[in-house]
Amino acid sequence: MAELDKTFDPHAIEARWYPVWEKRGYFKPDMGAEGEPFAVMLPPPNVTGRLHMGHALDDTLQDALTRYHRMTGVPTLWQPGTDHAGIATQMLVERQVEAEGSSRHAMGRETFVDRIWQWKAESGGHITTQMRRLGASVDWSRERFTMDDGLSAAVQHVFVDLYQRGLIYRGQRLVNWDPVLKTAISDLEVESVETAGHMWHFKYPLEDGATYEYVERDAEGHETFRETRDYISIATTRPETMLGDGAIAVHPDDARYAPIVGLKCEIPVGPKAQRRLIPIITDEYPDPAFGSGAVKITGAHDFNDYEVAKRNDLPMYRLMDDAAALRVDGMAYDAAAMRAAEIVATGETPDAMAVDAINLVPEAYRGLNRFEARRRIVADIEADGLLIVIEDKTIMQPFGDRSNDVIEPMLTRQWFVDAKRLAAPAIEAVEDGRIRFIPENWSKTYFEWMRNIQDWCISRQLWWGHRIPAWYDESGNVYVGADEASVRQANNLADNVALTQDEDVLDTWFSSALWPFSTLGWPDDTAALKTFYPTSVLVTGFDIIFFWVARMIMMGLEFMGDVPFRDIYIHGLVRDADGAKMSKSKGNALDPIDLIDGIDLEALVAKRTSGMMQPQKAAKVEKATRAEFPNGIAAYGTDALRFTFAALASYGRDIRFDLGRVEGYRNFCNKLWNAARFALMQVPEDFVPAADGDVELSAADRWIISRLQRVEADMATHFATYRFDLAANAAHDFVWHHLCDWYLELIKPVLAGDASEAAKAGTRRTLVRVLETTLRLLHPLMPFITEEIWQRVAPLARGRALTKEGESISLQAYPVSDAARIDEHAEAEIEWLKKVIGGLRTIRGEMDIAPKQKIPLMVAGAATTDRDRLTRHRRAIDFLAGVESIDEMAADAIPESAVALVGDMQLRVPLAGLIDTEAELARLDKRLAKIDKDLTGLNKRLGSDFVNKAPADVVDKTRAQADDLTREQAELTDQRARIAAL
């Protein structure tokens, strides 16, 4: 007998099977297979990454889909790989280099980039190792990295092509600048956080001491305030930017300032002798109802101001360097101020380069960081008596999501993708259904963003990444091409013309956007590309719809002429038990590997408190961790973890991760394991399932086969609709509550008793075959345990002769529901049996009859079918309800007893010596109260318009229910009266 251990132990099993699967190449697509190919692109994790709960969820769902489709026999590809994560990787290696006392600048670009490659070779594969622990059935032979040669060629090709068609351009624009990383970042990489700040109100004195009547009026036009002023009141949250003001803007309809529009006012900071005068202009932008209604315009340091400045040809004076310290370069302040005054006076619009040379930072502030400069400027203005008031105000402060430093809007020259033009077809693809979001609602988020899309800044001032394929000659002309040689050739540039390549690299997401086709070999026309593009489904979280999903759609349509995937399944974000986002910095993250292998409390605390960005939080994190996991985390195994993710993956926005669920599904694994153990104990090792002619299938056999068809159909539906939660529930319910609770129990008396050989043969065959099918049904969700059991069960289910060496459940056919094997008679019969046993068990339970105490059963009102069934299932009833005898007699001949009803049949258990009268009365009263309540509701409905307006079948069903309850009520009432009379 191939007996299994008593308790399921995931570790040995997991370690054994994954390498076998991978080595035997099960995860490679069978390109010769028939049917619609199925392909999934793994969202490439960051090469510096570690597997977190979000990955584990994402990987589980993709693997379930992939294994499911692979088992249906179609060519199936799950394409893996990682991205080069420009900023993250460069930062990581830079820190290492700095720890060694060097720096990237000291090393030089080439050496530093080599060093990153070296790091990648040694440590860049951590997350892929972790994915194997999850059982991810990706085709590792096709693993790609965004900086691979092929993918780099694709990037270059796309860049050159878009440039040539005018969809990529270079321009001086205001971008989000990260002063720590010293690079531009996209607006998606900026995180706005509410921060306590101030709003400072300053007086900007009018030129030559001019005055005006400042008048405020209410809605009816009555004057509410009047004052003679020689200044205009300006509020700002960022006083340091005042130095670069180009104008003061007021709304054209704002009567308060009409008298002074066209005049000039003085920026109240800097050496008195050279204070700059700026014009007061009108623009639609200022909101008269907010603040003073007048806004200072600093085009080079604010996105709104930038637009106003562009509209009004105002000069944009850059005040800071790449570290966001106030500039020290360029001309001296007095010269700069004079030049700026000239520009105001003449109304000229100098070109951007010329303006950039003008450094309007007074010497006293030069070199200060922006926050120190702010303090000094405020102090100086206050000392001058030009500070009106300081308000406390919560402001939305932009932070870089990598550096966590305050992002500075900075005027720089960058490369951009004209996203609006690419977005139009991408919007259409979702509108017309070529791409489907699941759940569908996410399309709204997508549209919202796509319809307001801004040009995409794709250049980064980094060394690690795809270098921009653009070259400049000495006069600054730009040439774009695959490499220097082709640029020279295409532009007839002689060898003596000096060309230098653009120093910048491309945004990592630029290469990720090409992932669905670059990984398949594009721009070459490969078999993989032909077979698998468009891919079937993208599985990802909503947090990267903009970053990645939208951009893949744009690029796919542009370069492949077709959508990159047909479905986008968006799952929730994994949160902790309190609903908080898991993060390292909060110290509430769980490592999926720890849930698989287990971790003791001390190790968990150490892990959560080490390497924290804010070490002062360590004590709090430790306390919370000790409270939440007093015993650490048990080892649940991969299958239990995966099943949990599937069960939690409903169509919601977030997923609260509950350890209790993992434990429950670990128990489920054990249940399955033991069901198999039981099955293996029921058949000899050389078991060969009998042929149809030699077996007799009992109602229980036919019932479980029938139920199996139903759950097979459910699983197919749930996979097709991405309802992993329902799939998990359906499988769980079938295994636990059908197979284990009933089928295995029902067959025990058959196999152990004196049933016919044909009946035993039928039951054994059914047992192993249903189990074998169930394993295949579960395999996409729990690959390891199902493989392990299947290896022992499959030979029994099919017979040794049909079993080949070296087979795996991975490549077996996924069970398909067969409507012909749904057996309603067997289902009705077993439902009846469950009611009989359930009724008796309820009596036993509520009457406190000891489990070992057998009960006599008296039956009244049995129909012929009841009688037949009682005979047929006598062994099961005795075994499962502890019955010692069954006697049929007339109702009034039965002594005082507890009663259960199954249809019209009364099941009576005599009270004598067994049953407490009071308890039975209480039980009957409870049941009668419930019947009364339900019956009242039903009768009320039947007495209303319901009978005229509701569909006939619904009315009939309701009538039948009411009739049943009325009969039951009558019998129980009668029964109650007799017992009460005792």
Add this chain to the structure above:
RNA sequence: AGGCGCGUAGCUCAGUUGGUUAGAGCGCUACCUUGACAUGGUAGAGGUCGGUGGUUCGAAUCCACUCGCGCCUACCA
């Protein structure tokens, strides 16, 4: 400000096109170490579905309003 979503048993969540006597898992109570499984078994307690109003023969399910919560996008200088 706009968009999206959520509020169903103590907890975490299902509930498909309105027709049930509103479900599951965990937790809880009682009993049970019976020979697959105590990571188990049997029985049981526990919700009128955030609130109000409406549509309908019928609403957890549709509509309106309302309260509470969350997320995203854009922000007022």
